[in-house]
Amino acid sequence: GESVGLHLPTLSVQEGDNSIINCAYSNSASDYFIWYKQESGKGPQFIIDIRSNMDKRQGQRVTVLLNKTVKHLSLQIAATQPGDSAVYFCAEKGGGSNYKLTFGKGTLLTVNP
Amino acid sequence: EAQVTQNPRYLITVTGKKLTVTCSQNMNHEYMSWYRQDPGLGLRQIYYSMNVEVTDKGDVPEGYKVSRKEKRNFPLILESPSPNQTSLYFCASSLGLRGTYNEQFFGPGTRLTVL
Numbered sequence: 001g002e003s004v005g006l007h008l009p010t011l012s013v014q015e016g017d018n019s020i021i022n023c024a025y026s027n028s029a030s031d032y033f034i035w036y037k038q039e040s041g042k043g044p045q046f047i048i049d050i051r052s053n054m055d056k057r058q059g060q061r062v063t064v065l066l067n068k069t070v071k072h073l074s075l076q077i078a079a080t081q082p083g084d085s086a087v088y089f090c091a092e093k094g095g096g097s098n099y100k101l102t103f104g105k106g107t108l109l110t111v112n113p
Numbered sequence: 114e115a116q117v118t119q120n121p122r123y124l125i126t127v128t129g130k131k132l133t134v135t136c137s138q139n140m141n142h143e144y145m146s147w148y149r150q151d152p153g154l155g156l157r158q159i160y161y162s163m164n165v166e167v168t169d170k171g172d173v174p175e176g177y178k179v180s181r182k183e184k185r186n187f188p189l190i191l192e193s194p195s196p197n198q199t200s201l202y203f204c205a206s207s208l209g210l211r212g213t214y215n216e217q218f219f220g221p222g223t224r225l226t227v228l
Contacts, residue, residue: 008153034217043203043219044156089155099163100171101146105155 008087010108019077021107023090028071030092035064035075038106039086047075047088052095077109085111115140117220119204125226126194134189134223136204144207145187146171146217147179149200156203162187163209194227201225 013019025033031052036044050057050064050073057064063076073090087106094100117138126132138145146161148171158171162181176198178190187206191198201224207217 032215034215036217043205043222044217045219046216049215091156099144099161099169101158101161102172103148103156103158105153 008106008108010110012110012112013080015080015082015111015113017080019075019080019084019109019111021075021077021088021109023073023075023104023107025071025073025090025092025104026102027092027094028068029095029098031095032093033064033066033073034091034093034101035062035073036089036091036103037084037086038089044089080109080111082111082113085109115218117204117206117218119202119220119223121223122221123224125228127228128195129193132191132194132225134191134202134204134225136187136189136220137185138187138206138218139185140206140208140218141184142206142218143184143209144215144217145181146205147177147187147189148203148205149173149198150203150222151200159189159202194225196227199225199227 034049035047038044048059048064061078065074087108089106090104091101120135143164147159148156150156157173159177160179162168203222204220205217207215
């Protein structure tokens with residue numbers, strides 16, 4: 001498949017453990033944040049999003065935490081499975097009527113059986 | 114089936130030869146966007162469009178053009194491609210970015226090589 005990145009931050013976990021992927025964003029005015037998953041050879045896939053007026057949002061096995069004070073976003077994956085192995089990107093939308101999306105460089109998650 | 118399609122999937126061309134990569138979505142989405150993905154640099158937004166006839170620059174618009182004459186189509190145009198535009202390109206669409214549930218659907222990607 002296509003290589004999505006070289007020299008990415010990596011996280012290696014055992015199957016069944018919880019994973020935490022971190023992201024620092026740059027624009028204090030950003031008002032919307034998204035996490036994407038990208039498997040080898042495929043386009044990014046939406047996981048979960050959160051608006052800046054929230055601190056936490058939960059989905060199925062995933063939780064996103066937003067700390068605006070330090071401009072930090074995290075994605076928690078519960079009971080990580082081999083199928084979760086992928087590159088994970090965070091993205092931020094500029095505030096207000098600025099609809100530009102800026103992506104982080106990604107984190108490679110490897111789940112060991 | 115709801116999807117974003119891109120054509121071609123693979124293209125090898127030469128410097129200076131104009132090309133167009135097409136993107137089409139069948140979900141009546143307002144927001145469409147083009148990205149390029151390069152090793153070590155992640156995804157970078159080239160252009161985006163909030164609706165028909167409304168386009169705006171992303172982070173790396175130089176050397177690219179777009180148009181949004183119809184809601185479903187958002188072609189990416191390289192008037193005079195150069196080798197530094199060799200990349201993996203993704204088109205994406207979503208209902209919009211105003212609400213919470215704005216899942217962005219990505220196309221399968223176009224691998225472009227400029228010699």
